[in-house]
Amino acid sequence: MTLHVRPHRSLAALTLLLAACTGQPQPLEKPLAPELALPGGLRVVLLDADLPAVADTVRLAVGKTLDVKVPDWPLPTAANGQYSGFTTAAPLDALALTWSTPQHLRLTATLGKMAGGFSLVQTGQAGCGLTWQVDGGSVQLEAEVVRQSDASLAVQLSGAPVATWEGASVSDASACLAKLPPADASSPGDAILAEVTQQLAKRLSAAFLPTVSRVFAASLEQSGRLATVGSVDPAVETRFALKYVEDAAHVALHSGASAQASLAVSVDADRHPCAVDVPLPVAVASPLAQRSPPSGQAFLRRALVIDQALVQRLAWLAARAGALCAQTHHNLTTNLAPGWAADLLPQVDEWIEGPPSSARFWPGSSPTTRLVDTPAGAAVEWTMDDGQLEIIAHVADTEMTVLTVTGGFRATLLPRLQGTHALAFDLVSVERLSTHQSSPLLGDLATPASEAALSTLCEAALQGIFANQAVLPLLALTPGPLPPGTVLTGVDRTGDALWLWLEGGQTP
Amino acid sequence: MSVRVPSALPILFRAVLAIASVYGCSKDVLNCETGLCPSGFACNPGSGQCEELATTVTSTSGLLGRLSAVRMADGQLGVAAFNSERKSLMWMRESQGDWQPSFLAGPAATAQEAPAGHTSAAVADGDGGVHLAWRRAGDSTLWYAVQGPNGWQREEVPVAVPGTVGAALAIGIWQGHPVLAWRALDIQNVRVARKMSEGWTLETLPQPTALPGDPTAAVDLGRSLALVVTPSGPAIAAYEANRGDLVLATRAADAWNVTRLAGLDPKTGADQGDLGMPVAAALGPAGDLVLAYRDRVHDRVLLARAKSGVFAQELVMDGQREDPVHKTTRSDLLGSVLSVVVLPTGLAVVAAQDASTMRVRVAAERPAGGFVSYDVPGTLQVWPTLVTQPDATAACLWLDLANAARPGSGRLQRWNVPRGGQ
Structure with a gap:
């Protein structure tokens, strides 16, 4: 099943900032194809401090043995008879809890070797004793939170439990078989085994239900935050057609140390006429390396982890949606010498008035991105192999394109905390890759009069273009999903993942 | 042929x-x-x-900047332009297929005078006279000249405070008297001066009608402006830079009525783009006002025409251009210079500068509606302006930089716009 979950505003903002401009993608007319999903593209990691109840539950339960006594149940094909006295001891080797939605939890209990005894009883006849044993197995149950008529919440099973046994067998049942009526199963022994399996699974499910309820009660708020961390801005969804796939979201517990919600993110956009037609890059999210939080964190710690593959797809998405076809009027005077025109266009600088008034960028390719480390920290490296930068200035009181720089561009964007509630991406460097210059007023320019002036101008122009959406208001725009007081405290990188660290907020 | x-x-x-x-x-x-x-x-x-294609290249080179062209009473053309080599305002009068140049301001006209005429405006009156206004950039002063039987008579406009005259400038004739409008840098608004027999009068345009929801919004008016004189009085179209709106000021009786014409929702005040930089204006045969203006957000040129007191807006041309290499469409910087005329038939013709390709594009209105667009032949074309022709067609004038003697300054060229719209 696919559920259209609205994306995180901050993630969409990241899309924008990676795109660095102001495109206006149109809503898609058809649903996103499943192959567009990138499993593991986005993860939300909660450390154990965030989930004490879950961690405690798992820690307390694992290693214990459950004494199981199954109530008698009737023979399925006989009017008068029943299975009776089933007991066993179930050693709980592991317990895994997985949310598919904030309200829907899957519990998987891994059990060790078990054995039990029971009997078949028919009315008016003596009982027939049997034994049952397995080498091990698992029981999986699904539970969900439902709202009662009195508005209270209740936890209930949402389907039949599924039990899987290894090496299951029953003792020689020949003495009892005569007592059984003909069955549909190929083997009467199998029929008995199936009956036992089903009833045991039901009983174990009932036994686990209180545990599930406790987990829900303690962690529903947190798990809800996991899955709803991105339910904010429908406008962004329609513009960028970015969605999460529900059935790929899950929380996995790692020995009580932390939990992570792994979300598959699908992206697609109708191609803007200004964007080159490049297919969605093939990408696979890397396994998430565990990472210790920065020292000195507060009680609640969590991280939003963005995989490099997702960063690449977001860049592709933004470019395809036309967001890279950008114009800026800002920051063009940064570091720009007053004599820039004389340095670059000495033939006509006499008529060029003041600094450039604006710059435009036209992509001739789709950008590639990768996470890199710089001396200043983790950064996103953005490369456009083919693009054109147009510098516009006033010539005799008239706006004109005075210089075009065509070729490849590489920019390095450095994430930076802006206060405690926003993330900014600073363009810290621009590199020209085999560019050539021309001027509509003068034609091709073999070599720029000043390489340094050209680099400064290109950097100023791209800074202006990236400045359009360079702030990621991670928390300020999401008052609901995260606990009040949560702040963004750090950004770093592990392998192919960009970690945005959050801390603070109320205790559960 | x-x-x-x-x-x-x-x-x-x-x-x-x-x-x-x-x-x-x-x-x-x-x-x-x-x-x-x-x-x-x-x-x-x-x-x-x-x-x-009919093009005429004048022998005069070294021109730079906007052209001010008028059709004089004798049917000949007159063009004011800045001569960048002489740093002076030049007046060129068409005569028997040739052009007679003269200098009106700047060092080529008056020894020791500072460069002048970078920005100018021209208008012809009904008596065969030509009126010019120009700005001297060095001291930001405003000047006026009228061509009479004894040649040009020039004067500094005394009511324009030196140092406050901006680059946007327009001139018209109202009730036989020249009226000038310019951007006043000190107040970021438009001042209007009129030369009467007893001297110059001065007015400042009132603030536009208050914005819904933001009645105290600051105004920055007149970075571009156009002036025409309608039967009921002067009309000034100007760009309001703070909101990116096209503003129209009309004078009736003794008062100006200033309203935001485009760029916002008139009821809610919601922003609807960046319109009016630049703007050009013309009068139709019935005295109806026609405005051509640039949409900076979408790189297109729009035209608004008053119909029954209500302005109807339509698309003239846009800057979309195919890129065959990348199989994409990009948008040119279209309309950084605009000119509009209305033919005796009532059909409008608009010339626009494509400042990305340095080409001039002309669009002629069809009788059945819509416009047919022409790429004016040539390369490196800048600062187009339109004039009407005696045969009820339009001609486009521009500066040709491709065949210029030096980079950045050009020769005057002309192209007769086909009767494509008819």
Whole structure:
């Protein structure tokens, strides 16, 4: 099943900032194809401090043995008879809890070797004793939170439990078989085994239900935050057609140390006429390396982890949606010498008035991105192999394109905390890759009069273009999903993942 | 000379025909198509014929900046332009197919005078006179001259405070008196001066009507402006930079009425783009006001015409251009210079600067509605302006930089706009 979950505003903002401009993608007319999903593209990691109840539950339960006594149940094909006295001891080797939605939890209990005894009883006849044993197995149950008529919440099973046994067998049942009526199963022994399996699974499910309820009660708020961390801005969804796939979201517990919600993110956009037609890059999210939080964190710690593959797809998405076809009027005077025109266009600088008034960028390719480390920290490296930068200035009181720089561009964007509630991406460097210059007023320019002036101008122009959406208001725009007081405290990188660290907020 | 090219032929045949027509064949087939005419010809969709392009190159070079052109009472053209080599305002008068240049301001006109005429405006009155206004950039002063029987008489406009005159400037004739409008840098608004027999009067445009929801919004008016005199009085279209709106000021009786015409929702005040930088204005044969202005957000040129007191806006041309290499569409910086005229038929013609390709584009209104667009032949074309012709057509003037003696300054050229819209 696919559920259209609205994306995180901050993630969409990241899309924008990676795109660095102001495109206006149109809503898609058809649903996103499943192959567009990138499993593991986005993860939300909660450390154990965030989930004490879950961690405690798992820690307390694992290693214990459950004494199981199954109530008698009737023979399925006989009017008068029943299975009776089933007991066993179930050693709980592991317990895994997985949310598919904030309200829907899957519990998987891994059990060790078990054995039990029971009997078949028919009315008016003596009982027939049997034994049952397995080498091990698992029981999986699904539970969900439902709202009662009195508005209270209740936890209930949402389907039949599924039990899987290894090496299951029953003792020689020949003495009892005569007592059984003909069955549909190929083997009467199998029929008995199936009956036992089903009833045991039901009983174990009932036994686990209180545990599930406790987990829900303690962690529903947190798990809800996991899955709803991105339910904010429908406008962004329609513009960028970015969605999460529900059935790929899950929380996995790692020995009580932390939990992570792994979300598959699908992206697609109708191609803007200004964007080159490049297919969605093939990408696979890397396994998430565990990472210790920065020292000195507060009680609640969590991280939003963005995989490099997702960063690449977001860049592709933004470019395809036309967001890279950008114009800026800002920051063009940064570091720009007053004599820039004389340095670059000495033939006509006499008529060029003041600094450039604006710059435009036209992509001739789709950008590639990768996470890199710089001396200043983790950064996103953005490369456009083919693009054109147009510098516009006033010539005799008239706006004109005075210089075009065509070729490849590489920019390095450095994430930076802006206060405690926003993330900014600073363009810290621009590199020209085999560019050539021309001027509509003068034609091709073999070599720029000043390489340094050209680099400064290109950097100023791209800074202006990236400045359009360079702030990621991670928390300020999401008052609901995260606990009040949560702040963004750090950004770093592990392998192919960009970690945005959050801390603070109320205790559960 | 005409070349007729069928319009509904298979693509392959049309391609062959196009190649053939470029090399001088097939000149008598019907219905040309835009882009299929030989070099030196342009398709006239109205007649279905490829018409020879008429261009005239003046001998004067070294021109730079906006042109101010007027059709004088004798039917000849007059053009004011800045001569960048002499750093002076030049007046060129057409005479028997030739141009007679003279200098009106700047060191070429008056020894020791500072450069002048970078920005100018011209208008012809009904008595055969020509009125010019210009700005001297060095001290930001405003000057006025009228051509009478004894030649030009010039004066500094005394009511324009030196140091406050901006680059946007316009002139008209109202009730026989010259009226000037300019951007006043000190108040970021438009001042209007009128020369009466007893001297100059001065007014400042009132603030535009308050914005819904933001009645105290600051105003920055007049970075671009256009002035025409309607039967009821002067009308000034100006750009309001703080909100990116096109503002229209009309004078009735003794008061100005200033309203935001485009760029916002008139009821809610919601922003609807960046319109009006620049703006050009013309009068229709019935005295109706026609405005052409640039949409900076979408790189397109729009035209608004008053109908029954309500302005209706329509698209004239846009800056979309195919990029065959990348198979994409990009947008040119279209309309950084605009000019509009209205022919005696009531049809408008608009010239626009494509500042990305340095080409001039002209769009002529069709009687049935809409515009037909022409790429004016040539390269490195800048600062177009339109004038009406005695034969009820339009001519486009511009500066040609391709054949200039030095980079960045050009020669005057002219192209007669085909009767394509008819």
